[in-house]
Amino acid sequence: MLETHFQALLRRIPNDKATIDLQPLFFWLTMDFATDFLMGHSTRVLDHASSHAKEKQFVDDYLTCSTEIVRKMQLGPLQMFSINFAAMRARSRVFRYVDDFIDASLDQKDESESTNMGCNVLQCLSAVTTDRKQLRDQILHILVASRDTTACLLSNLFFVLAKKPHIYDKLRRGVVSIAGVEPATDHQLSSMEYLKWCVQESLRLHPVIPTNAREASRDTVLPYGGGEDGNSPLLIKKGSLVMYNIYAMHRDARIFGADPEEFVPERWDGLRPGWNYLPFNGGPRICIGQKFALLETYYLVSRMVQTFETMSAVDDSEWIELYALATTCRDGVKVSFTRPNHRQ
Structure with a gap:
């Protein structure tokens, strides 16, 4: 499933040396995959083939709701006096979009109680409860916990990697040495130590929930x-x-060593920070989408570095936070790529 959506992403990336902003592509990709996995029906906004107007409306409405949540958080107790009718209409459309798939899943369940419902999360949840509000709340909760964090993590990581070609090269060599140019298996991903260090360092330097x-x-x-x-x-x-x-x-030098403001994946060699490192929080309320987000990130990063031999930033701008539901790059991730055997 991930590979299908990754190939759709590749079709959006132009030829060698052309400038592309990866950030919106990552947000589209993670939405396409998350809706596919959760509801069995992808938004497919990366797909050029058809308009998918209903799906694109859902993505736009989801973003509107996310932005309104942040605004209300800023208002604190004063939020009760703020009414945003556009956001309320967007929320209603988001609910209706998800409810359609809930109805379909429950109808399918009624048709055949004895058969396995399939592999998407909604079908598994509908086998446990028929409470439509509960099903909708759970699907949207996992969507926020997995989609937003993954898109922001990918954007933050590639923003830094584009400015540090020596790290990108080391990461690429590490991935290729284990999986070659073929999509990695779960076992191979678990063996990619430097890949994990790069992801951990991105989550340390730019935690998506700060x-x-x-x-x-x-x-x-x-x-x-x-x-x-x-x-x-x-x-x-x-x-x-x-x-x-x-x-x-995450910037405590006593825990993470010298130069805590620098992106240094090697610092994770033997590092065990415990409760000093909380990219997904911890305890009984740890992020429900943590494993989902990390597996997706490991896979997509490995496929990106397999596909592109080099990646370069188009300017020397510094990372600046976009204040949103999850932390990401304010100015996007503008880069250029070269593929193997296509150097100019």
């Missing part, structure tokens, strides 16, 4: 954080909201 919070379910005490020096125990009362800055945590 801040988060947890509400205390009971009275508790943090071992330090109180007192004038911040080293005394700190009482946390039940219901208190504890916020933490992952972006800052």
Whole structure:
């Protein structure tokens, strides 16, 4: 399934040395794959062959809703006084789009209770519950948790790799040495150590969810954080909201070594940061899409470096955050590629 959507991505990338912005392509690809995997029907916005007007409307509405969520987060308790009718209409269309597939899945389930429902997530969930709202909430939750994080991770990673050709070359050689030019198997991906280091370093330097919070379910005490020096125990009362800055945590030189602002995949050789590294958070509320997002990322990165011998940034601009539901590049990922045996 991933390979099918990757080939659609390749058809969008022009010939050698032409400039392309990878970021919108990554967002389209991850939406195409996620909807295929979750609902058994891909939005296929990468496909040139047909218009897919309904699917493209869904993608546009999804983006509108994501942008409105961020705006409401900024407003905090004042959000109750803000009404965005365009976002409300977009949300209704998103719900209807997903509900159509829920209805189809439940109808199929009713037709044959004894058969295996197939491999998409919605069919598996509909075997557990027929509550349409519950099914819609779960599908949209996994969509946000897997699609947005993966697209942002890919964009952030390739933004940096384009400016560090020596790292791109080392990554490519590592992937090709294990899988050659054929799509990697799950076992081969698990053997690509430098690939994992590059992904981990991107998530460290540019965590896609840079801040988060947890509400205390009971009275508790943090071992330090109180007192004038911040080293005394700190009482946390039940219901208190504890916020933490992952972006800052990931730049702690005491944990990650020298030059924490630099992209250095080799720092992960033997590094075990534990709770100091939380790209997907942790505990019982760890990101539900973590494994889905990482497998997709490993596969797509490996296929990109197999396909393109070199990748170059078209300018020397620095990475700047786009403030959105998940953190990504404000100015896109503008690069040029060369394929093997096509050097000029």
